[in-house]
Amino acid sequence: MSEGANQNAKMKLETGLIHLGDEFNTTSAVAPPIWQTSTYLAPEDPAAFSELAASINPTEFYSRHGNPTNAQVQAIIASLEHAEAALVTASGMGAVSAAVFASVKAGEHVVTQKILYAASMILFRDLLPKYGVEVTFVEATDTAAFEKAIRPNTKLIYLETPVNPLMTLTDLKAVSALAKKRGITTICDNTFASPINQRPIDLGIDVVIHSATKFLGGHSDLTAGAICGTKEFVKAAWRMMIIFGSSLASFDSWLLLRGLRTLSLRMERINANAIALADYLVSHPNIETVHFPFLKTHPQLSLAKSQMLGPSGMMSFEVRGESEEEKFDNAQSLLKKLRFPKNAVSLGGVETLIVHPASMWRYHYTPEQRKASGIGLGLIRLSVGIEHIDDLIGDFREAL
Numbered sequence: 001m002s003e004g005a006n007q008n009a010k011m012k013l014e015t016g017l018i019h020l021g022d023e024f025n026t027t028s029a030v031a032p033p034i035w036q037t038s039t040y041l042a043p044e045d046p047a048a049f050s051e052l053a054a055s056i057n058p059t060e061f062y063s064r065h066g067n068p069t070n071a072q073v074q075a076i077i078a079s080l081e082h083a084e085a086a087l088v089t090a091s092g093m094g095a096v097s098a099a100v101f102a103s104v105k106a107g108e109h110v111v112t113q114k115i116l117y118a119a120s121m122i123l124f125r126d127l128l129p130k131y132g133v134e135v136t137f138v139e140a141t142d143t144a145a146f147e148k149a150i151r152p153n154t155k156l157i158y159l160e161t162p163v164n165p166l167m168t169l170t171d172l173k174a175v176s177a178l179a180k181k182r183g184i185t186t187i188c189d190n191t192f193a194s195p196i197n198q199r200p201i202d203l204g205i206d207v208v209i210h211s212a213t214k215f216l217g218g219h220s221d222l223t224a225g226a227i228c229g230t231k232e233f234v235k236a237a238w239r240m241m242i243i244f245g246s247s248l249a250s251f252d253s254w255l256l257l258r259g260l261r262t263l264s265l266r267m268e269r270i271n272a273n274a275i276a277l278a279d280y281l282v283s284h285p286n287i288e289t290v291h292f293p294f295l296k297t298h299p300q301l302s303l304a305k306s307q308m309l310g311p312s313g314m315m316s317f318e319v320r321g322e323s324e325e326e327k328f329d330n331a332q333s334l335l336k337k338l339r340f341p342k343n344a345v346s347l348g349g350v351e352t353l354i355v356h357p358a359s360m361w362r363y364h365y366t367p368e369q370r371k372a373s374g375i376g377l378g379l380i381r382l383s384v385g386i387e388h389i390d391d392l393i394g395d396f397r398e399a400l
């Protein structure tokens, strides 16, 4: 487990992305090596070996328990999120499940949002109840509903903001304040914003989760996750992670480290591109609605500006059509005509990705659940990349 908060004061974020955790590269190689080994030589002293075998997140013991690159990446991510410590995992869902199972047990209660990333939703809706944990789902935008749902046995409030697919926001300061009064742990999935654009811990949230597959890695070439919080929480999550077996492999960790180096540069371009593209799309006659919290007309603009430092690259929009069927056809036709945005799941890469959520979730949601999640047949989700904005807008102009 690597510590972050105490190192924040010593260097700026951009410098930290390059230099934090350098001490875990114990070689003289400037670019750290890939520690492609499952195991490490035991210390000769049996007492030292016993101690190592019992230690949390060791760098050189057994790769399911940790490795030097993971420690280096953890130092950077903890610092980015203003957390005491961080833990990396094999995927975002590895992080979500380790953090959630470290927070609740049978007989306890969770409050979460009615709309969440679909696999997280499956965890809360289908899995936790099987293990005796009750879950109440509330509107993400309704702080009072969170308060009303709290019971004496509520142990966790789990949030995701901005949330897929309509980029709705939850008021992190308000929800964390009401949880703190009652000793309830709060977890926020910060994947869509990235730590460049939102720091939930500064707003009172206890634990931050990332799918590092997305903006943190930034190149659509790895899967990883991260959990940021107190040292004590991260220890508890690590204990879950090694049992679930969701440890981050050396090569993906190495790629993640490499991706993190340019995080602030990439996000700067992504933020600017997203603002320009959202402004273009909202003024286009063939687009019915654009969901992007930093639009001047967005109902949650003031909350967006108070809790986010920038918009990030996620937005969705609905194409016009006389009926749902026509909207579906128009959305499909747009996907086919666009040259640069790649039609693929996931988000946060250097390339612009576009996806049709209704098709993606067709076999995961009933039509009623899909509609309740705000996914119409004309809805398209966009993860804006770092291409030149003139090419992106030009491409949309032609395709629309």
Ligand code: PLP
Pocket (backbone or CB within 6 Å): 091, 092, 093, 094, 096, 117, 119, 160, 164, 189, 191, 192, 210, 211, 212, 213, 223, 224, 225, 346
């Ligand atoms: N959280 C959010 C908001 C996501 O969008 C995703 C994946 O798309 C995840 C968690 C899960 O991440 P992974 O696919 O890395 O397991």
